[in-house]
Amino acid sequence: MLTSERTVSKTGLDVAALKPKECDVRRALNLPFDTVAIDYEGREHLPESDVLDELVAEKRVLLTTPVRADGFDPLGDDSLYETLPPEVGRVFVAGHPAYLTDAERSRAIAPRLGAARERDADAWVGTEGVERVALAAGGPQYELLSRTTDRDVRALRAAGFEDTIALYAPTVCADDDDEILDAVGGYVSRRGPVRRALPEDAPVDSSATGRAREVLLKASRDYALVGSPEDVGERVRELKDLGVDVMVGYPARGVDEFLD
Known part of the structure; x- marks a missing residue:
């Protein structure tokens, strides 16, 4: 696994996204990124305020907060807001139904x-699942990479959208x-x-074959974002040339992939 800062820098990523259910988010302190985004995976996995205090002392921290x-x-029980360090930035989302x-x-x-x-x-x-509502709410738009991203970003910029566009993508620095x-x-x-395109009951990991694998x-x-660090970096540059401002990478093989 490639883990050097020089390797990560080749990707052009701006932010590392961590999932507190998968790792101790304090590992962000060792990542070569100035900003870390922490996903919401249920109240039981919300980082404690002292952990967030450690992080904001050295990093810009963005915390996903599901408004439902x-x-x-914000229209009901908002008690958790009071427990967060004021330096923690927010990413407002509708919230994944699973959580x-x-x-x-x-x-x-x-x-x-x-x-x-x-x-x-x-x-x-x-914006996931609520694209029009998110755009109407205004502010920096946080989108998931998809097969329509290029077209969507072009359209937003052509229509005069001038605010920040941040893009999230699972990242695998591997060719295999x-x-x-x-x-x-x-x-x-x-x-x-x-x-819809996958054959019914097809495996979705490396054991996939035939049509499913394709x-x-x-x-x-x-x-x-997959491929060598250089390949990932090339794709990131393409997206930024289209109008993406911030690229957020989730280390899909584990946080070690983004460590020095």
Whole structure:
């Protein structure tokens, strides 16, 4: 596995995204990135305030906060806001249904994103599943890399959108197809077009063969950043030339891939 700072620098990534369910987010202190984004994976995995204090002392920290979740609801229970260090930046999202209760999932998204933006006008707004609402809420747009990203970014810039566009992508600095599929096969298989194209009950990791393997490998390049660090860097430059401002990489093979 390639782990040197020189290797990571070749990718052109600006931000590392970490999942607290997978790793101790304090490992961000050793990453060669000035900014780290921490995903929300349920209240039980929310980093403690003392951990966040350690991080903000050395890094810019962005924390995903689902506006429908208890504790982060700007129109209801917002008690978790008070526990976060004021230096922690926000990424307002609707919230992945897997991490929300039935009651939370039933809450209206649009008024909550609007209220959240009134509270913090500098926060990023996650667009996954709520693209029009997120754009209407305004502010930096935080999007997932997809097969339509190039077209979408061109359209936003052509329409006069001048705010920040940040783009998230699982990242695998490897050329080996098996390593790529083991790292992101499951992720890309959940994208709608990919799910529909896959043969029923096909494996989605390195054991995939035939049509399933072909679909997954193509999708890995549509929905993730994969290949040598130089290949990843070339794709990142293409995206930035189109109008992306910030590239956020999630180390899909583990945080060690982004370590010095």
